[in-house]
Amino acid sequence: MAQVTDARVGDYLDDKLQSLADLESLDSLLLSVRNQQSLLKSQLESAQKELKEAKQESVRHGTTLNASVKAFNKEQADIDRQLMLITQSDTSDEAAQKFEASMDKLNKLSVAKEYVRLLQDVDTLSDDCISHLGSSDADALESYSRIRKLLSELEDLQVTAEGAAPHLVDHTKSKTLYLREQLEKAYSRQFEDILKEISWPNPDGAVSESQHERFARAVSKLLELQLPELEKQEKLNDGSRAVEPLVLFPFKVMIKPLELGFRYHFEGDRPTNRLERPEFFLSHVTERILAKYIDFVEHYVQPVLLEKFRGTDLALNYAYIDSCSAFITSLLPMVRNKIYSVLPQVLKQPPLLSHLIHEVTKFDTELRNEWQYDGGSRGLVWHGLAYEVLSKDDVFVQWLKVEKDFALSRYQEIVDASDSFDLDFDSLGAGKTKPSKAAIRVNDLLEATTDNYKELVSFSQKLRFLIDIQIAIFDLFHERLTEALGAYISRTSTIGRTSREEQAKLQGIEGLERLGRVFGSADYLERAMRDWNDDVFFLEMWSELQHRASLGASNAIVAGNLTIAQVAARTSSTINNDEGDQAQYEEGALFDETAAAYMRLRTRTESIMTDLLTNNVRQALGPYSRINPWASLSPASTQANDGPLPPNAELDGLMQSLRSLLSYLVRAVGTAPLRRLAKQTLQAMETVIFDQVILGHSFSGAGTAQLAADNSALLGLVSKYLDAGTIDIGLGRLSQAIRLLSIPIKASKAPEESEDDAENPADVGLFEVGKRLFEGSGEDAKKLLDDLGLDRLSVGEARKILAKRVELGS
Template identity: 40%
Template sequence: MTEHLSAEDATRLVDFVNDKIQSLEDLLSLDTLLNSLQEQQDLQRQQLREAEEILKSATKASNEHAEAVRKEAEAFSKHQADIDRRLLIVTQSEHSDEAVRKFEDSIARLQRLDVSQGYLELLNSIDHLNKDVIKKMKTSPHDALRSYAQLRSIEISISSGQERVEGATPHLLDYVKGVSETLRGLVYGEYIGKLQNVLDKMKWPMKELPSEPLIDEWMRWCDLLLEFQEPDLINDTVEAHLKDCSVLPILLPLEVMAQPLELRFKYHFSGDRPTNRLDKAFSHLIHELMNFDNELKLSWSYPSNPAQESAWKGLTWEILVKENWFSEWLQVEKNFALARYQNIIDAEDGGEIDYDGVAPTATKPTKAALRVNDLLENITELYRPLSSFSQKLRFLIDIQITIFDLFHERLHSGLEAYLAMTSAIGRTVQGSSTGQPNIEGVSGLERLCRIFGSAEYLEKKMQDWGDDVFFLELWYELQDRVTRHSHTGKPVAGVMSVSEIAARTSSSVANNNKDHLEDGAEGALFDETAAAYRQLRMRSESIIQSTIASSVQTSLRPYYQVSTWASLRSSSDESDSPTTPSLDLVQTLRLLTADLSFLSRTLAVAPRRRVANHILLAIQTYIWDSILMRHSFSTFGAAQLSTDVANICDTVDAAIGVKAGETYSARTIQKLQDGLFLLGLKIKPENADSSGTGDNTVRNLGLWEAEKRLFANNESARSVLAELGINTLTEAEARSVLERRVEVRS
């Protein structure tokens, strides 16, 4: 059977048989396999017959379609020939191309004729509407406005369609605009005149409301003007949103009503009238505008959503930003503020200390400092309502901090002048000149306290301002802007860079970044200025301390020359103690009383006590080094020195207002007190004594016992000092003190 098959088919047949018949069971099922193969062969024959039928049908359809196309082509050719024949007859042309060109020209002329007819109809409508408005403008204003609105609608339609037709009708548009503008001027003049007549009857602007008929007539003409302006409002509003959402047209009724107000303003402030004074701020206008804007926002909720970009930003914005008057207004305000500042400085009583302007317990500033602060607070209220961060910062830096700097420079110059006058050369020149200011004693202290009090007062005011909500918001906004612009290099506020702002406000501004802010970095707008005032305050306080200390040490020179400490004896027995200070100490006590009493009225408790501490420590050093360590003392001499020191402490306490029973000064010079206690040990002690230093009761050792144990060794000396309640002296200092007793030295 395989002889009639190809080699490939024979191979496939052998593989099929080997695959299907591999065992005896497969051979027994050979009939089943043959039946299956027969069924498959029948199925394939059926599919072949169906494919042949489909091919026959497709071939027939293709032939029919080809025949139809051929017939349509023949019909089209006949139809085209007929058209060409007719076109030649109509155009009287010999060639078809020439006939087509003539036919297209005829169609184009017909189209132009149609367009011209449309133009004529449109021009006729425009002319009709124009005449209708003029005719009804006075007798029937509402009907006239309807015709005017139709004319404006035609104008807007033609204008908006110019872009689509690529400017094909410029002459028509110009004509329509000309008619519309002429008509608008006529209607505008008529209706404006009517409203102006009503306003004249109302005596506008008036303080009292007019009669109800006049109000009704006013409302009627306002409605007509708004209706007349409506097409312009719609068109201009759309254009404003496309360009600048803040530019909106002015309502005609308001424009008419604002004219007399504008005339009054020009009359008062644009000529040589007494009201046009350059020494008064044109700021009242801006301030009133800010109040008006705030009233609209708070009381009338206008605009309803100020956060929207299209929201109206207020009259203040219109003048300061849109019309770009902020720089001029700022300069006027700065000039006015500087003029007021100069008046404060030039006032005769400006340098006087004001004892009533602050709390009784506070440091007293000068009247000039109080007035400068009032000036700066008024400036804050002036620009507080501004909505622009940049404008607020400009006011702060250009005016307020500038005035702070000017006053600081004045105080600093005053301090330098005092130092120059108190120098050796300055005193020589002063002594040889007449009319020089008195810088001695309380007069000199008063000059220093003016500087100190003014610097401290304004420094505290700057701290208070830093905690004010207004300045806190400015500070946080500044930090936020610095963070957002740190990588862009853009100005933070207006044209001011970060470094410029930091130099005038706070150095922490330039160091701020996002991480720094999240760490809770602190700062304030007045950091740099407050630091300058703080440095001036601390320096002036130091000079006050050194001045009084120097005066006290000079007054102690006669006391230094006393040489009778070892020979002083009591008039009765050893137990008696002197009750009055030495005569050579009286000048020092008077000086302390005068200087510290003045400071008590001028300075607060804290600086007053700091000055007293410095003076007491200077006295302690002077007496310890120049008197205690340079002389020998008898028992009565030591007691006299203790009495003198006690009188100094009592004088200081009384002068600075220490409460009764409070040993403030004695505790300050505790080392000197302990040394005098040790120096004054009696030769024959009592059995018990509650005297001594501190609040502890100690056994009153005798001089010889104390001397024996002090000089025995360091451990014994420490034991003696602890027993006596002395903890401010070293063993060596205690031995040096005890050696000043004449009994021990002998």
């Protein structure tokens, strides 16, 4: 130990005294060491003192603990001796077991005593309630409230105790129910007496001032009796599900005579009880009961409801706080029983089932909209009686089948009618594509179908109607139109088994009329579906469908037994969007797929109509393109002086064909498709005349005059049916080509006059135009064409055209 200490001292000195200069600080170093030594010594003394005190305290604690142990052992021994004497046992363990058994018996006796005490309390409260009934209703109600509170506490304890006292709870519940029935009967009799005094249900009856206090007190007592049940029921009404409200006791009393009258009229063999006329008993409720007695209810019952429920959770429920809603709630069981009583019979007769559902739906809608009834469900739409009926067993499936069969039979009648595919030219105004009568009737049928189910509450049921009936009929009619188009194509094809005469008819106005019927029908229903997509009802359905689709994968059930993929295939592919692209959702709509199919059919039909028109024009221009009188050098001045030149006889066929085709198109198709069809037709005519007549022959001045006369005749004809813009697009190039070809040999003005004439600076002769066009640069030739107002012609085309003048060739 000394060696270790010496080594540490040596290390310390080596560290502190490393040079001669460090010896000068030796005094301060010794002083620091002495201070540290003193501090360590004082700390050691303090630690020794604390250790001594701790040892002394440990000794004292041990002595006290030993004394406590000895005292405990002594007491334990005394207890064991006393316990063995009491239980007459030989050992303490045997005595403890016997003592515990005795204590268990005492506990059971205590529980039995409390059990009996509770039974006595229940019987006492029950007897008090019955004894006060009729003499002191307030005390009777107080006793009932106490026993009901006791029942509530017992039920809560029963759950905690895992059903330890079922008989006590059942006995208390039976007593409570019995008291409730007795109080309800007594209070109801009191209220009935007052109602008789005011001649209820006479709508002209009134509560006098002397009766008013009794009336209000009778209503108030019935509400007070029912208040615990109302509060318990309202706790379930948290907005997450529909909770049917209870019928308030005062209204239960008030509707008794009304229900008797209802049963008198609508039960048995009364003439008003007709199975095929459910609107009789439904309108009886709204017109003969609600409308008749609502003033009395709001005047006399409403103030009591406000006084009783104001400031409580019940005030948030219109079925309790609003007298009109409470009155309706009390009438619904009567209506519900009547509906269910006739339901088995109408299920066997499809027309009656359809009529019943329509009338019940109308009844529900009237209660919601006109009477503002919400069923007492916070934030939820009242489902209505129709929803209850349709949710029962397979009633909805049967009703859907009835409606679908009716819609399909009506559809078949529409398409089988002799005039079904005639265009209705009076259905829409000028400039609109005219639909067939079948398309209009199908649209009316499907709109009526919408009216049948738009008031349903269930989204699944509405979606089934949409897909199984409306879209299905749209698809059937699309197939019919597609078949009609296919039949036309087949009959006009080269392999079609039709005669040449029949083919000619199908390539003319008769074929155009056939195509016009398909085109008009497809266009009308496509636009109808686009309009439906913007309808509020279908927008709400689309929004709900989007929401449901966003919650699951494509194979998830979105409504009923329909998956997202199945619904997307029939409505819009945008809902089958696994990536959740909101932009795609916003672009979609319910009738996307069906409307797109009709659009494709319309586009295809329009294309075939275009082919028919252009082919017709080309064939009609055949004789005209083969004649060659254009190079004749005979002067045309004499003919011109006699008046305008008549068109060539070879144009008669074209003129007649254009007249019939355009007159039909103007009546049958709208402005936009008319312009598209006319543009293609005129451009086909322009191409034939330009390529085969102008560029295919040489022209003299007389020939160009005749060509101009022919063109004027054509322009005069088409201008009767088409606007100037369409004509210019279709025949503008041809007209400019003829103007260029018809330039006179000599200018009508001298060159100096032409230069001074700012309005017509390009009044030049044929040879000068030819010189500038053929010998000048491309820019000069282009400027010349611009000056002549021939902007539709290229320089190359202009040179080809002007080269056809025989004068230039000579």
